[in-house]
Amino acid sequence: MKHTLSAALVGATLLAASQGAFARDLVKIDGSSTVFPITEAMAEEFQIAEKGKTMVTVGISGTGGGFKKFCRGETDISNASRPIKDSERKLCAENGIEFIELPAALDALTVVINPKNDWVKHLNVEDLKKAWEPAAQGKVMTWKQMNPAFPDRPLKLFGPGTDSGTYDYFLEAIVEGKSSRGDFTASEDDNIIVQGVSNDVDALGFFGLAYYEENQGKLKAVPISWKGSEPVEPSVDNAKNATYQPLSRPIFIYVNKKSADEKPHVERFVNFYTSLEHAPALVKEVGYVPLPDKAYKLAQENFKQRRTGSVFHGAEVGVGIEELLARTPK
Known part of the structure; x- marks a missing residue:
């Protein structure tokens, strides 16, 4: 089931409204319209799995707009179709926001x-x-x-x-x-x-x-x-085998470490988002390229160990996902 952006947004809104009376916990997400279809699909499936215990809201203000909210502490997770910029890292640091950088999928721009x-x-x-x-x-x-x-x-x-x-x-x-x-x-x-x-x-x-x-x-x-x-x-296969260059890229979610530490429902959602049980099928369903299994495992380990910071050194193009995940975040 592939969603158009508008249909997905309506679906997420209706689902949130239908569960709002029962939801006790909230996961707040904003950011990239490119990452939105993945996160929206994850949110729908997670809310079903939680049986109404948790509500996930997903906004679309662009990667830059999402980071502004995230680095002010207004959201738990930020969708991003590029790595965080130095200016955004500085804003996060000024506001005491530590973040965990996790790849969500591969994309072929x-x-x-x-x-x-x-x-x-x-x-x-x-x-x-x-x-x-x-x-x-x-x-x-x-x-x-x-x-x-x-x-x-x-x-x-x-x-x-x-x-x-x-x-x-x-x-x-x-x-x-x-x-x-x-x-x-x-x-x-x-x-x-x-x-x-x-x-x-x-x-x-x-x-x-x-x-x-x-x-x-x-x-x-x-x-x-x-x-x-x-x-x-541009294709799923050519993004995965890195032959479609220089426009193949990883896309991300950034998780507020404090949210992950203090809100069990945020931790459960991120574990759901990066699990081999759910992630590859949902990512593929909405038209993106799933990460290699090894990359999901590395992402899960990075989240479990709460490895904060970014693996990127300025703007980088054409770097393989496994190489990135093997780096130590800074």
Whole structure:
């Protein structure tokens, strides 16, 4: 059962309302719209398993917006489609928030075009950089300006908003910087991007693999070539075997250590979220790539030992999940 974002949100809201009269414990989550479908599915199944004892609320304010709330101590868990930034770590530290960084799944950030686009067979990272870098604003306005092999048609760009971890990761992987052109249609709701690209033959956009798979009838995914490689399509298998680069990435949940220590229902939810019994099937069900079994076991051990901090050293692209989990958080 695959959910659209809006349907999932409605489902979560109705479930919470139906259980609200009986719930004694609350798990508060906010953050990434990319991670939301996974966490929403986990929340639904966990609430059923808890038989009404615990209610889980899941908000969508983007990775950056989620970290702002998390680092102020307003949530127990933050969904994140990129690693925590140094500025966010500083905010957490200032507020006495220790966090445990846990991978939730793998994702293949997917570049999409309109199905009637008949001139794009694949794109190079260089093409994408030329279209999205800050210097492109007001200058690279046609497909031909992005790549001379393409027709002289308007280039209409759609992407996540600047509070999105997907936006941040795309910049690091493609533009190799912290900013992009500003003259594109931005939205924290990936369904808006779906609508924009599916309704305009000249459009190009990007978001997580799950949203493409949910809307395959309306969109066409673009194979990507990196560093002279053969173009590779975004897919579950290509994310898992790390051939789809540089746009394959882990996505995360961050757990407030105090919440895990002092709220048994938060600890139970995180154990449920990372268990081999539940996680791989639910992650796959909503269109993402499950972690390797070894990675789930490492994540469970990191949570059990309450290993706080992040394994990332600044912005990193193309690093394997098992390598990351084997590092010591700092």
